[in-house]
Amino acid sequence: MRTRPCVSRKAALLVAGMLFVLVRTASADDIRVMTSGTFTAAYLELIPQLERAVKGKVVTVTTSMGTGSESIPSRLERGDVADVVIVADDALDQLIKDGRVMANSRVELARSSIGMAVRAGAPRPDISSVDALRRTLLQAKSIAYSASVSGRYLSTELFQRLGIADQVMGKSLRVVGERVGAVVARGEAEIGFQQISELLPEPGIDYVGPLPPEVQRVTVFSAGIAAGSKHVDAARALIRFLASSEAAGTVAKSGLEPLVPR
Numbered sequence: 001m002r003t004r005p006c007v008s009r010k011a012a013l014l015v016a017g018m019l020f021v022l023v024r025t026a027s028a029d030d031i032r033v034m035t036s037g038t039f040t041a042a043y044l045e046l047i048p049q050l051e052r053a054v055k056g057k058v059v060t061v062t063t064s065m066g067t068g069s070e071s072i073p074s075r076l077e078r079g080d081v082a083d084v085v086i087v088a089d090d091a092l093d094q095l096i097k098d099g100r101v102m103a104n105s106r107v108e109l110a111r112s113s114i115g116m117a118v119r120a121g122a123p124r125p126d127i128s129s130v131d132a133l134r135r136t137l138l139q140a141k142s143i144a145y146s147a148s149v150s151g152r153y154l155s156t157e158l159f160q161r162l163g164i165a166d167q168v169m170g171k172s173l174r175v176v177g178e179r180v181g182a183v184v185a186r187g188e189a190e191i192g193f194q195q196i197s198e199l200l201p202e203p204g205i206d207y208v209g210p211l212p213p214e215v216q217r218v219t220v221f222s223a224g225i226a227a228g229s230k231h232v233d234a235a236r237a238l239i240r241f242l243a244s245s246e247a248a249g250t251v252a253k254s255g256l257e258p259l260v261p262r
Contacts, residue, residue, distance in 0.1 A: 030057045031234050034072045035086040036065035036148070037179065038112050038195040039221050042254040043086065046247055053241040054234040065091060065148050068177060076100040082226040083235040086242075088112075088149050089220045096224065105225035107239050110256035112219045114150045115196035117205040119184055124208045125191065130215055134162045136191065143172045144180045144189035146198075151175070153217045154193055161215065181205045195219075197255035221256070 031054050035043050040063045043050075050058050061080060064071050065087050072087060076095065085092070085101050086109065095101040116127055125136040137143065137159070145151035151174060159165040159172075175183050180192040181202030192205075199207050210216060223239040225232055241247055248258035 028230070030059040031084065031231055031238060032059050032061045032082045033084045033086070033238070034061045034075065034082045034226070035063055035084075036072065036088065036091075036221065037063055037198050038065075038088070038149075038219075039086045039109065039197070039254075039256070041197055041201045042110075042247070042251045042256060043242070045250050045254070046242070049246070050238050050241055054231075054237050056231075056234060058238070064177075073100075076226065081228075083229040083231050084223055084238055085226050086221060086223045089222050091149075092222050092224055100227055101224040102227055102229075105236070105239070106222050107224070107243050108220055108222045108259050109242055110221050110251050110258050112195045112197060112221055112256050113210050113216055114153065114193055115199050115210045115255075116208045117181055117184055117192050117194075117199045117202070118190065118208060119187055120204050120206050122190075122206065124206060127209060128212065130162070130212050133212055133215065134164060137162070137168050138164055140168075140190045141171065142189045142191075143168060144175050144183045144192035145172060146180050146194045147174055147176045149219050150194050150217070151180075158211075158215055158217075195255075200255045220259075 047058050061082055062070050062072060062075055068074065072085060073095065076082065085095060092101060092106060096103045118124055126132040127136050145154045155172065159168055173183065173189050179198050179202050180194040181199050183189050184192040185202065185204030196210060199205065223242060225235045229235050243260060245260050248260050251258040
């Protein structure tokens with residue numbers, strides 16, 4: 001298994017363009033949000049409505065839950081200011097345990113599934129059944145997976161469950177600091193796996209489909225209020241809107257399953 005750092009200028013420019021709010025000088029009245037990549041697409045599209053809900057400016061602090069200095073745990077640990085944190089449930093549990101997020105503030109937002117993508121225009125391998133997925137993994141020349149929740153599942157559970165860990169780990173690439181889709185789009189991996197909501201917005205790839213139901217790993221993503229937030233009421237209003245039926249359509253369009261009726 002190889003680890004792929006973020007070295008692509010194109011990918012860096014793409015992230016910078018998406019997250020222009022990061023370079024803006026935040027004021028004391030701004031509502032600061034830290035969100036994992038899985039919820040990023042829905043969150044970014046909802047910012048204008050969120051700002052109306054909180055009657056103020058919403059600033060994105062980071063969109064990385066993976067590893068490194070810009071990840072949510074690292075930024076909270078070093079004391080970066082935040083009001084709202086959006087991450088997978090197990091990660092939120094740890095942040096609550098560590099005193100980084102208020103224990104009574106958790107609100108479940110959406111379920112997230114894992115999907116597969118190939119480079120745009122490439123043949124789309126069959127992953128519609130467990131046997132088909134196993135064949136595709138064995139036949140692939142290279143496999144990319146994320147450094148966060150979906151990648152941990154593939155590399156520590158799924159490959160072993162399929163009985164092919166020894167055959168595929170040597171040709172697998174753990175992607176750190178950028179989306180798996182960016183690596184696939186550049187042709188550095190033949191197939192790539194990540195949360196569906198992180199694959200869909202990535203240019204240069206074709207989304208193939210989800211993992212088969214028998215081996216799918218569905219993760220609940222939730223929001224909480226950061227410990228020490230100076231804007232608890234506004235943070236609560238922002239989270240309430242994200243969990244509302246008004247936001248559900250945008251959440252679903254991003255590749256997530258909202259936990260409220262649309």
